[in-house]
Amino acid sequence: MTQPITAVLFGAGLRGAVAYAPYALAHPDELKFVAVAEPDPVRRAQFAEAHNIPPERQYTTWEEVVAQPKMADVVFNCTQDQMHYASGLAALKAGYDMLLEKPMANTLAETVALVKTAEENDCLLQICHVLRTTPFFTTLNEILRSGRLGDIVTVEHRENVAYYHMAHSFVRGNWRNETLSSPMILAKCCHDLDLLVWNMGVPVKRLQSFGSLRHFRPENAPEGATLRCTDGCPAAESCPFDARRLYLNMSNEGWPVTAVTTDLSFESRQKALETGPYGRCVYHTDNTVVDNQTVNMEFEDGTTVVLFMHGHSYLEGRTMRYDGTRASLRGTFTGESSKIEIHDHLTDTKERVKIPTTDGTGHGGGDFGIVKSFVEAINGSATAITDARTSLESHLMAFAAEESRHQHSVIDMAEFRQRAESI
Numbered sequence: 419m420t421q422p423i424t425a426v427l428f429g430a431g432l433r434g435a436v437a438y439a440p441y442a443l444a445h446p447d448e449l450k451f452v453a454v455a456e457p458d459p460v461r462r463a464q465f466a467e468a469h470n471i472p473p474e475r476q477y478t479t480w481e482e483v484v485a486q487p488k489m490a491d492v493v494f495n496c497t498q499d500q501m502h503y504a505s506g507l508a509a510l511k512a513g514y515d516m517l518l519e520k521p522m523a524n525t526l527a528e529t530v531a532l533v534k535t536a537e538e539n540d541c542l543l544q545i546c547h548v549l550r551t552t553p554f555f556t557t558l559n560e561i562l563r564s565g566r567l568g569d570i571v572t573v574e575h576r577e578n579v580a581y582y583h584m585a586h587s588f589v590r591g592n593w594r595n596e597t598l599s600s601p602m603i604l605a606k607c608c609h610d611l612d613l614l615v616w617n618m619g620v621p622v623k624r625l626q627s628f629g630s631l632r633h634f635r636p637e638n639a640p641e642g643a644t645l646r647c648t649d650g651c652p653a654a655e656s657c658p659f660d661a662r663r664l665y666l667n668m669s670n671e672g673w674p675v676t677a678v679t680t681d682l683s684f685e686s687r688q689k690a691l692e693t694g695p696y697g698r699c700v701y702h703t704d705n706t707v708v709d710n711q712t713v714n715m716e717f718e719d720g721t722t723v724v725l726f727m728h729g730h731s732y733l734e735g736r737t738m739r740y741d742g743t744r745a746s747l748r749g750t751f752t753g754e755s756s757k758i759e760i761h762d763h764l765t766d767t768k769e770r771v772k773i774p775t776t777d778g779t780g781h782g783g784g785d786f787g788i789v790k791s792f793v794e795a796i797n798g799s800a801t802a803i804t805d806a807r808t809s810l811e812s813h814l815m816a817f818a819a820e821e822s823r824h825q826h827s828v829i830d831m832a833e834f835r836q837r838a839e840s841i
Contacts, residue, residue: 422450423796424490426514428480428505430456430465432677433519433546434496437780441789442469448793452490455480460680484508492516492796498592499599503528506543510535515542517792521604522806526817527841533806544792544802545809547612551787553774554756555613558738558749561771562617566760567742570618573723574739577610584709584729585659586674589634590696594705602707603629603823604816607727610736611713612804612812614725617740620718621811626828627819629711633730639701646697648688659700661691713819751782814838 425442427434442449453475456462466476477483480497484505493514497505503523509516510532522545523529536543549555562570579588588606593599615621640653647654647661654660665675671682679690691697710728717723735752746761758771776783794800802808817838818829 422448423793424450424452425492425494426453426483426490427451427494428455429496430454430461434494435465437785438494438789441786455483480505484512488513499524506532507535510539510541515796517544519546521600521608522813524600526838529813530838530841533810536806542795542802543806545804546788547609547804547809548781548784548788549609549613550803551791552782552784553776554751554782557773559617567740567747568744570721570740570742572741575610575725576737577607577727578731578735579729580731580734582664583734585700588707589700589703589705590698596706601820603711603819608812608816610725611815614723615811618717622831623716623718624828624830625713625715625818627713627822629708629823631708633709634700634705636701643699643701645699645702648692648697661697665691
């Protein structure tokens with residue numbers, strides 16, 4: 419029997435420790451974590467205990483890992499967005515193959531530099547575009563590639579971010595401010611842009627984008643709203659974003675509460691809201707990212723596509739419509755209620771497509787799916803499906819969308835790609 423691939427984890431947060439690393443516990447013959455770098459002592463200790471990592475391999479920072487001789491086959495890089503570039507660059511130069519959480523980096527120059535560094539050092543850099551490995555989107559892709567719909571004429575793809583998720587992650591949380599993280603179209607929708615390129619099979623010719631921070635602004639705060647939800651806000655009963663309603667519900671011991679505190683007692687939750695970012699009024703934070711954005715695209719084959727992203731949905735999930743010359747497809751990706759329907763033009767009938775069941779892991783099976791694909795790419799049994807060069811296209815589209823939004827322009831993608839490579 420071959421030995422399992424050995425790995426170091428950078429960042430033992432919700433993505434690294436909860437979403438991806440459990441694959442090693444479920445498949446110990448394939449993957450084994452031998453070291454961890456995590457600044458939070460509680461999370462570091464929890465991860466080390468779960469994976470039987472000795473004290474001498476428990477580090478506070480990723481810098482401590484790369485300062486030593488190579489200690490594993492691969493790195494799982496699940497640090498915060500603003501840390502991806504420095505930590506990723508160092509790991510690649512140290513000779514580690516790497517699975518990197520999306521987005522690759524916060525800026526266009528850093529993103530391109532990571533791709534080039536991986537290629538120059540002959541390292542596999544695979545990006546966590548987890549949706550490509552889900553049964554839902556693999557089924558959708560197979561339908562589109564089969565010709566069942568005929569030639570695709572137009573596509574509508576919606577990323578519907580639930581109001582509570584928007585408030586948690588993009589108004590109060592780690593991805594609220596572009597100077598601290600990434601533009602929202604990159605942080606949230608590089609998944610969606612990657613799916614569109616994968617599904618269409620041809621690159622984008624040109625694009626244009628519109629978007630703004632429309633709602634979560636001080637002038638929209640209810641009269642008398644306090645700076646924190648714990649300060650006796652008079653609008654609490656009528657505010658859907660009241661932090662106490664979201665985080666003090668003791669029946670919820672999962673996300674998003676686990677992002678707020680590692681101690682799930684009522685007292686710890688209350689203290690976290692009183693002192694940390696998640697207790698702030700959504701109308702009085704330092705958030706700068708958009709809460710709505712569209713990207714209009716023309717692909718090389720003439721197909722027109724529009725991506726909608728917004729943070730005011732009642733339900734978390736992606737919905738899509740592909741209209742072809744022979745049939746139309748409508749899809750809904752929302753976990754248990756996911757579905758794909760094909761409406762045939764010739765027979766005027768509707769077909770409900772059977773979607774294979776998932777393994778129950780996050781993102782509709784995509785979290786374990788991406789780890790499995792990475793392991794297979796490392797051991798040579800398969801080709802990486804989201805290597806850095808492939809995933810670069812979705813990032814270029816996101817950065818181009820931001821340039822368009824700010825400059826009120828239409829972006830020629832061939833020129834934009836050439837410009838990016840010359841940075």
